[in-house]
Amino acid sequence: MxxxxxxxxxxxxxxxxxxxxxxxxxxxxxxxxxxxxxxxxxxxxxxxxxxxxxxxxxxxxxxxxxxxxxxxxxxxxxxxxxxxxxxxxxxxxxxxxxxxxxxxxxxxxxxxxxxxxxxxxxxxxxxxxxxxxxxxxxxxxxxxxxxxxxxxxxxxxxxxxxxxxxxxxxxxxxxxxxxxxxxxxxxxxxxxxxxxxxxxxxxxxxxxxxxxxxxxxxxxxxxxxxxxxxxxxxxxxxxxxxxxxxxxxxxxxxxxxxxxxGGARERFITYCGRDAVQVVPQRRGPPSLDGLAARLATLGDVTSNGFSLTFRTGGHDITVFDDGRALVRGTRDPAIARAIYDRYIGS
Ligand SMILES: [Zn+2]
Structure with a gap:
């Protein structure tokens, strides 16, 4: 435009x-x-x-x-x-x-x-x-x-x-x-x-x-x-x-x-200064949000808006963006966030 x-x-x-x-x-x-x-x-x-x-x-x-x-x-x-x-x-x-x-x-x-x-x-x-x-x-x-x-x-x-x-x-x-x-x-x-x-x-x-x-x-x-x-x-x-x-x-x-x-140093996990951790996958390439939504639907509550997908399970929720980044809420621990990401989204 x-x-x-x-x-x-x-x-x-x-x-x-x-x-x-x-x-x-x-x-x-x-x-x-x-x-x-x-x-x-x-x-x-x-x-x-x-x-x-x-x-x-x-x-x-x-x-x-x-x-x-x-x-x-x-x-x-x-x-x-x-x-x-x-x-x-x-x-x-x-x-x-x-x-x-x-x-x-x-x-x-x-x-x-x-x-x-x-x-x-x-x-x-x-x-x-x-x-x-x-x-x-x-x-x-x-x-x-x-x-x-x-x-x-x-x-x-x-x-x-x-x-x-x-x-x-x-x-x-x-x-x-x-x-x-x-x-x-x-x-x-x-x-x-x-x-x-x-x-x-x-x-x-x-x-x-x-x-x-x-x-x-x-x-x-x-x-x-x-x-x-x-x-x-x-x-x-x-x-x-x-x-x-x-x-x-x-x-x-x-x-x-x-x-x-020094940009690469903080490339994979960034703290958001709150009860959330951002996970940036090592393997680049856009995820299939539709495929992911279908896969996660049987495991918990999924909402999608065309730009990102949010999946809620237990005490955590994960928002996945179309560039592959994810925000994991409900933890400040990068290891837990990474584990949740790997468990549900896959690395
Ligand atoms: Zn100066």
Whole structure:
């Protein structure tokens, strides 16, 4: 589907009247290509704003499915999406298409890894971070710095949010701020510390505002440095870019992209920071979801939506995607997850 929007469309009238954007800015937005990695609370909210703003091509990458626990804060998703365990990228694209058919929305149900990132994201002008884990952010940081693509970092947990804009060669990068990846379990996650909807919406809005400035090429207006917000009680703090910049940063100063090179290391099993483990089969090649559904139907409860299949048995459930990945819920133990995968899906 080709994007067919025009800057003269009535839907963009208020935005065009805003002098910093204007008709010329709207034209730039409509011809822009953006990748959004992660379609959770941040990502869904960012995606809605990008599409309503008329960003011409929005690639939405997410590896997960909609669950009931998402509905409290992740905009646009519905009870029906959760009931059918629809992949988030697909669900989001369906909802977004309903309120702007003039832009091109590309859903990608996939895991962003060092060996898949370039193929999944493709050629873009900007990357937006809607992920829920630092490992993926370090990977995006490496790739964006290497390829000179601006990206907008955003994260939230509890009632706290953090966001920054990385413009390679202009602003500090993520590794200037956080040099090393913390060990697994060392940082709070939304599963362990919870999260409230307003902080996600707020960080998403801050990210989108900077994204739009970059896309209309008003780089002087882009916020520099790191911004942290605490909503409960309220406090806001900024750290100036110069205070963050690390002259010996391994990524943006020394240009060593270890996360891009070390991608195979985490290829097979990834923790999702909750009671679930992702299993990536060693043997590639798409599974036959229909055949699998028929085979599993005699063993437990199977639901299928054309993009993924969910099988429930005992205290576990397994969602298999059409790229062969699986999410095993009900355990944090990779060995158990692998065993369940092998038992029901086959390795
Ligand atoms: Zn750096």
């Amino acid at each position: 080709d994007a067919s929007g025009s800057p003269h469309d009535a839907r963009y009238a208020r935005q065009v009247t805003f002098k910093k954007i204007g008709l010329a800015g709207q034209e730039k937005l409509l011809s822009s290509r953006v990748a959004l990695v992660g379609a959770g609370a941040l990502g869904a909210s960012i995606a809605e704003q990008l599409v309503r703003s008329g960003v011409g091509t929005v690639t939405i990458v997410d590896r997960d499915v909609v669950e009931e626990s998402n509905l409290g804060r992740q905009s646009l998703y519905t009870d029906e999406d959760a009931r059918t365990r629809l992949p988030k990228a697909i669900a989001l694209a369906r909802h977004l298409t309903q309120f702007n058919r003039g832009v091109h929305i590309r859903p990608k149900v996939a895991d962003v890894r060092a060996d898949t990132l370039e193929e999944i994201i493709g050629e873009v002008d900007l990357v937006l971070d809607g992920t829920d884990n630092l490992a993926t952010r370090y990977l995006l940081n490496d790739w964006c710095v290497r390829e000179s693509i601006p990206w907008v970092y955003g994260g939230c947990v509890g009632a706290t949010g953090l966001t920054a804009v990385v413009i390679p060669q202009v602003t500090p990068c993520l590794r200037c701020l956080f040099r090393e990846l913390p060990p697994i379990g060392a940082t709070a996650t939304c599963e362990t510390a919870g999260v409230i909807a307003p902080i996600a919406t707020m960080v998403a809005a801050l990210q989108t505002a900077e994204a739009i400035k970059i896309l209309v090429r008003d780089l002087d207006a882009v916020r520099r440095g790191y911004l942290s917000i605490e909503l409960w009680p309220f406090r806001m703090a900024t750290v100036a870019a110069d205070a963050v910049r690390a002259p010996d940063c391994p990524c943006c100063a020394e240009r060593k992209f270890v996360f891009l090179e």
